[in-house]
Amino acid sequence: MTDRITLKVKGAKYEGWEAVKVERSMAQVSGAFGFKATDIFPGHSEKWYIRMGDECAVEVNDQVLITGYIDGVNIAYDADNHSFEVQGRDKTGDLVDCSPDPDSAGVKGGWKGISVLAIIKEICAFFHVEVVVDPLVSSDVKETVERATGEILFKVNEGESAFETITRLLNSKAVLPVTYGDGKLTLTRVRYEHVHDYIISGKNVLAGSYEASDLNRYSVYVVKAQNVGMDLYSLDTVAHVLARYSDPYIKRTRPIVVMMDKSAVTSEARDRAEWEARIRAGKSRKLTYDIVGWTQSNGDPWPINKCVVVRDTFFDIEGSYLIEGVAQTYDDRVGRITQLTLVPPDTYDLTRLALKIKKQGVDLDPKLVKDFLAS
Numbered sequence: 359m360t361d362r363i364t365l366k367v368k369g370a371k372y373e374g375w376e377a378v379k380v381e382r383s384m385a386q387v388s389g390a391f392g393f394k395a396t397d398i399f400p401g402h403s404e405k406w407y408i409r410m411g412d413e414c415a416v417e418v419n420d421q422v423l424i425t426g427y428i429d430g431v432n433i434a435y436d437a438d439n440h441s442f443e444v445q446g447r448d449k450t451g452d453l454v455d456c457s458p459d460p461d462s463a464g465v466k467g468g469w470k471g472i473s474v475l476a477i478i479k480e481i482c483a484f485f486h487v488e489v490v491v492d493p494l495v496s497s498d499v500k501e502t503v504e505r506a507t508g509e510i511l512f513k514v515n516e517g518e519s520a521f522e523t524i525t526r527l528l529n530s531k532a533v534l535p536v537t538y539g540d541g542k543l544t545l546t547r548v549r550y551e552h553v554h555d556y557i558i559s560g561k562n563v564l565a566g567s568y569e570a571s572d573l574n575r576y577s578v579y580v581v582k583a584q585n586v587g588m589d590l591y592s593l594d595t596v597a598h599v600l601a602r603y604s605d606p607y608i609k610r611t612r613p614i615v616v617m618m619d620k621s622a623v624t625s626e627a628r629d630r631a632e633w634e635a636r637i638r639a640g641k642s643r644k645l646t647y648d649i650v651g652w653t654q655s656n657g658d659p660w661p662i663n664k665c666v667v668v669r670d671t672f673f674d675i676e677g678s679y680l681i682e683g684v685a686q687t688y689d690d691r692v693g694r695i696t697q698l699t700l701v702p703p704d705t706y707d708l709t710r711l712a713l714k715i716k717k718q719g720v721d722l723d724p725k726l727v728k729d730f731l732a733s
Contacts, residue, residue, distance in 0.1 A: 534706055556666065
């Protein structure tokens with residue numbers, strides 16, 4: 359069966375596109391899409407009935423990939439052709455673009471004595487975005503802001519986006535804000551579940567690439583913060599919070615100092631240092647594969663935040679990787695392609711990589727992946 363991609367707008371289905379691109383990623387909270395077609399009603403583009411701001415959904419074989427809004431419409435013509443292009447993003451895109459409601463009581467005065475989840479729900483409600491909590495992180499997001507951030511009062515920083523505010527609440531706990539195409543913000547962690555298909559060179563791989571860069575990795579991460587005074591702590595303890603974390607894979611002396619933009623105690627600073635080491639180490643090694651078709655052999659679309667087994671004789675790889683990003687494209691020249699961006703499975707997981715860094719560093723070169731996964 360040929361995979362079928364559909365743009366649904368106000369109950370109408372639009373198919374037969376000449377060019378398609380749909381992108382989803384754990385690194386970007388909002389999926390995006392673009393479609394292009396020759397105008398099937400030459401000279402009457404209004405018959406497409408697609409307008410800026412319309413709610414829409416992108417589907418592959420009736421399975422939803424993105425639920426969002428139309429952000430752009432481009433119409434062009436010349437003596438021989440009429441073309442129609444449309445772009446859009448997930449509903450969560452407004453969290454990235456916009457600031458939290460400036461008139462809300464929480465934003466004006468800050469939040470105190472309520473849960474991290476309650477704050478996130480209040481921010482997202484302003485944008486009509488529902489929040490879903492994965493049971494994996496339920497206890498973390500139900501903590502009050504004092505426990506989760508080390509602050510007595512949590513405030514929105516001037517000029518930051520809603521998503522930046524949400525990220526500040528979550529990053530020390532390795533809780534990930536992602537969207538799975540339903541227009542909702544899901545608070546979750548890395549899913550070590552595996553997809554149905556494998557990636558096997560010589561079988562279903564059209565092209566593969568390996569990217570390695572240590573430009574954004576450091577030998578030591580020093581996180582500094584300040585805290586408010588409390589009777590339980592001495593003045594020196596609360597006034598000067600500092601934590602260090604090492605990445606032994608980086609042999610040269612390459613320290614970096616990270617200033618936390620909120621008050622914190624030492625445990626939060628240490629978590630932030632580990633998180634910085636984790637994210638930078640994981641993202642320094644990426645694999646990209648082009649796969650034929652938009653779905654797996656069982657008909658399921660390729661997802662983000664699940665693992666896939668890779669067997670690549672060219673890179674000498676055999677192991678599991680996390681699917682960080684999925685880009686699905688179509689044009690008349692190359693047909694239907696899914697491009698998968700893969701990172702080491704512990705990239706977004708604070709609890710598991712901590713032990714690995716302390717034991718052996720984070721050397722994730724492809725030829726060492728077997729030892730890394732078995733350790």
